[in-house]
Amino acid sequence: MIIIDTLLIGLSSGAIYALMALALVLVWRSTRVVNFAQAGQAILSTYLGYEVMNRTHSYWISIPFAIVGGAAIAAFIDAVILRSLAKRSHKGSVSEIAPVIATLGLLGLIRSLTGMIWGNAYVQYISPLSGKGYMIGKHTIPFSPQNLIIVIGALLVMGIFATIFKFTNLGLALRAASFQPEISRLAGIRVDRIRTIGWAFAGAAGAVAGALVTPTTYLSPNSLDLLLVSGFVAAVIGGLDSLIGAVLGGLLLGVGFAFILQYIGASVTFSAAFIILIVVLFVRPRGILGSKVGRRDA
Amino acid sequence: MRKSKALSALTFLAIGLFLLGLSNFVDELRVYQGAQIAVYVIAISSIILLTGYSGQISLGHGALMAIGGYAAVLSYTYWHLPVLLAFTVGALAAALGGFILGMAAARLSGPYLAGTTLALAVGLPSLANQFHILGGEGGLSFDIGEAPKWIANKTGGDFTQYKWFFWVSTVCALVTIWFIKNLLQSRFGRTWRAVRGNPSAAALSGINIGRSKVLAFTVSSALAGLAGALLAMLLGLVAPMAFTLTLSFTLVTGAVLAGVTNLAGSIVGAVVLVVIPEITDVVATHLGGSEKITANLPGLITSVLLILTVIFAPNGPKLHIRKKVHN
Amino acid sequence: MSALDVKDLSVSHGAITAVKKLSFSIEQGQLAAIIGSNGAGKTTLLRALSGLIPSSHGTATWNGKSLLGEKPEDLVRAGIVHVSEGKSVIPELNVKENLALGGIWRKDKKDVAVATEEVLELFPRLRERLQQSADTLSGGERQMLAIGRALIARPQLLLLDEPSLGLAPLIIEQIFEAINQLRHRLNLTVLLVEQNAMSALKIADVGIIINVGSLVTSGPSKELLADANLRAAYLGY
Numbered sequence A: 001m002i003i004i005d006t007l008l009i010g011l012s013s014g015a016i017y018a019l020m021a022l023a024l025v026l027v028w029r030s031t032r033v034v035n036f037a038q039a040g041q042a043i044l045s046t047y048l049g050y051e052v053m054n055r056t057h058s059y060w061i062s063i064p065f066a067i068v069g070g071a072a073i074a075a076f077i078d079a080v081i082l083r084s085l086a087k088r089s090h091k092g093s094v095s096e097i098a099p100v101i102a103t104l105g106l107l108g109l110i111r112s113l114t115g116m117i118w119g120n121a122y123v124q125y126i127s128p129l130s131g132k133g134y135m136i137g138k139h140t141i142p143f144s145p146q147n148l149i150i151v152i153g154a155l156l157v158m159g160i161f162a163t164i165f166k167f168t169n170l171g172l173a174l175r176a177a178s179f180q181p182e183i184s185r186l187a188g189i190r191v192d193r194i195r196t197i198g199w200a201f202a203g204a205a206g207a208v209a210g211a212l213v214t215p216t217t218y219l220s221p222n223s224l225d226l227l228l229v230s231g232f233v234a235a236v237i238g239g240l241d242s243l244i245g246a247v248l249g250g251l252l253l254g255v256g257f258a259f260i261l262q263y264i265g266a267s268v269t270f271s272a273a274f275i276i277l278i279v280v281l282f283v284r285p286r287g288i289l290g291s292k293v294g295r296r297d298a
Numbered sequence B: 001m002r003k004s005k006a007l008s009a010l011t012f013l014a015i016g017l018f019l020l021g022l023s024n025f026v027d028e029l030r031v032y033q034g035a036q037i038a039v040y041v042i043a044i045s046s047i048i049l050l051t052g053y054s055g056q057i058s059l060g061h062g063a064l065m066a067i068g069g070y071a072a073v074l075s076y077t078y079w080h081l082p083v084l085l086a087f088t089v090g091a092l093a094a095a096l097g098g099f100i101l102g103m104a105a106a107r108l109s110g111p112y113l114a115g116t117t118l119a120l121a122v123g124l125p126s127l128a129n130q131f132h133i134l135g136g137e138g139g140l141s142f143d144i145g146e147a148p149k150w151i152a153n154k155t156g157g158d159f160t161q162y163k164w165f166f167w168v169s170t171v172c173a174l175v176t177i178w179f180i181k182n183l184l185q186s187r188f189g190r191t192w193r194a195v196r197g198n199p200s201a202a203a204l205s206g207i208n209i210g211r212s213k214v215l216a217f218t219v220s221s222a223l224a225g226l227a228g229a230l231l232a233m234l235l236g237l238v239a240p241m242a243f244t245l246t247l248s249f250t251l252v253t254g255a256v257l258a259g260v261t262n263l264a265g266s267i268v269g270a271v272v273l274v275v276i277p278e279i280t281d282v283v284a285t286h287l288g289g290s291e292k293i294t295a296n297l298p299g300l301i302t303s304v305l306l307i308l309t310v311i312f313a314p315n316g317p318k319l320h321i322r323k324k325v326h327n
Numbered sequence C: 001m002s003a004l005d006v007k008d009l010s011v012s013h014g015a016i017t018a019v020k021k022l023s024f025s026i027e028q029g030q031l032a033a034i035i036g037s038n039g040a041g042k043t044t045l046l047r048a049l050s051g052l053i054p055s056s057h058g059t060a061t062w063n064g065k066s067l068l069g070e071k072p073e074d075l076v077r078a079g080i081v082h083v084s085e086g087k088s089v090i091p092e093l094n095v096k097e098n099l100a101l102g103g104i105w106r107k108d109k110k111d112v113a114v115a116t117e118e119v120l121e122l123f124p125r126l127r128e129r130l131q132q133s134a135d136t137l138s139g140g141e142r143q144m145l146a147i148g149r150a151l152i153a154r155p156q157l158l159l160l161d162e163p164s165l166g167l168a169p170l171i172i173e174q175i176f177e178a179i180n181q182l183r184h185r186l187n188l189t190v191l192l193v194e195q196n197a198m199s200a201l202k203i204a205d206v207g208i209i210i211n212v213g214s215l216v217t218s219g220p221s222k223e224l225l226a227d228a229n230l231r232a233a234y235l236g237y
Helices: A002-031 A038-056 A059-087 A098-118 A145-167 A169-179 A181-186 A191-216 A225-238 A243-263 A266-283 B002-022 B028-054 B061-078 B083-105 B110-129 B149-155 B161-185 B187-197 B199-204 B209-235 B245-258 B265-287 B291-312 B317-326 C042-049 C072-077 C095-102 C109-122 C124-128 C139-152 C169-186 C197-203 C221-226 C228-235
Strands: C004-013 C016-026 C031-035 C057-062 C080-083 C157-161 C189-194 C206-211 C214-220
Touching (some): A002 A038, A002 A145, A098 B291, A145 A191, A266 B083, B028 B245, B083 B110, B187 B209, B199 B209, C016 C206, C031 C197, C042 C080, C095 C109, C139 C169, C197 C206, C197 C221
């Protein structure tokens, strides 16, 4: 029974990690940047949702606003900041790390902005769904209606992404542009625009993660920092390049954390995440599903 | 060669004496800020050494500072070590942490290293809540006491604790810069530059790239640890709150503002970091801003500066100007 | 007026000027072979013409409109399609997807289907491998795939960069034969860059010989093939 309980806890948190990992992988594939601002973007879109909920008194109405907001913020960041950075990327000591540093700056910027607007104190973004576990017979399982909606929401996002990537021209352009930008341009794809769309998808995924997970905790300008780290670890486990890998990595990490929490204790969770990250990087730097096909000309 | 070294040592001595003398003529707040600048100089130079010269990125230097800070305080409190020795313990502990991290780092390329060190910066300070000896959220207090009589008496006048802090950090900062400057001119410095410039050529000429990177990480971490111990001294405590992710970001900002390959720039970066909150305070008071704005304005300005710098002057503002003149 | 007109074109790679004051022109429907050894500036020339890199001096026009300063994706829409060096396919995608890329921007989806069918008729081996990853194709098949993708864009000017690179002689012959058929059937203007001078000049109308970025000579390919001095110095046989 305990094992099933633990698996359920892991499933719910793993779904959230998977969404965050998806967001990081989408940006990594299109721009070759680990987007540390993703935590900030997710926070800002969650605050947007919070604001809408305060006005409409409906959690359900607020979610699409958060998603659209998240996509718009991401598109803006790519089109304005990263594009001008790419244009000015000189050969210099900092040019390789400049995009990473820019995303850090953005994370700081977004945090300060949200702090200015909404304050640094914790606020509640409440879902109408109960956070209490379902009852099976006399046993309360650690899986609430909110956990269920988290899993459903994550599955929905993944399903939509999978459909777009596999079956639409937009998806084909997204994949082609991320694998071989130059050949894609020669085939007539407007790679800059496609890249921005990739960012928007990532922003939307992050927003879903933020809007779904926040009702189980609280909201503050840095309440998703740990999620950023878990998402990164999950993405690395999955290979950083693979969307399916990101999902699997997220679920594995979620379940792994749940078991560690259950059998060893909360005090080692962070160390465990860190050790998992290091071990994966040493043993299998490509991750479980990292691309086998090397980028030949890179 | 030897003559120029002696000369540069003399220059440092002169700067040091001037600064220490200066501390007699300004008010307490400025003395404290001077000490802050000195601590930032050490921390920023540690990043410049790592990123600018060895080509590795670290978003986790705040965590290494935490290691240094906690180790110094623990050894001071429980082993009753003299202050300077406690600082050394702090530096050594961080060096050990940096050595382990560096072993991993040497095998990681840019994005992985950035993410791993970020994970460290986010997670490590929270460990303090898990272990009783680390004092939890409230942290541990750290009081290094007054200046020794023989120093206080010589300078005459009122030798306050802030002035003592300033002396200690300034001396440490000068020694650090002098040390890095010499290190960069040594065999190790040349090796780092070679690896940074062209890794494959460096490997072909027999340089052990991995070892060179680990060494850079270890030295850089030791300096970060020293900065952490000094920060603990200034704050009078070590606590998770003192070593947040924001600190790590601030240091990277300072290094970028300094121009990451410009050691002397660390002073510029440090001054900017200390001055920004000062200015924003004035601005916020004038605007009659709420607590929300006052608390977040420094972060906002620092982030905007960081973004603008990487976009418009990626090699640091100073270098940028110099280039323009040349053209 | 010639269809493709290049005048005094210079292109730099950092400090090195890879193409120096190059001038040549091609008539509508002609196949021109640009011949030169490794490092002669052939690839750089094509990359500048297709908008991948900026030029530093001179002009290049296609039917009177300037090519320089345009983005590659816009040039593709204007009918100028560049098949880059080294079998420009995307190995992570399968054959069908690689072909689909060629028409992804086109509004006329019916014609895309027609064009795709034509390509599959021309290269039946691609039809057998539609669901296979492009990574599993042989060198010759990849080249067919790359040219096929370009054709689906319905080009007017085709820029081909060393289609023979790394292929066996028999395959080279097949590929060149296909190129020759195509350009007659579709009235294509083709700029073919080659180290393999013999095969290229055999199907070309005109030959343009360049060396370290500058023009050596140009003329009808038959005359170039017959010139003993040129053969010894630049054509390498």
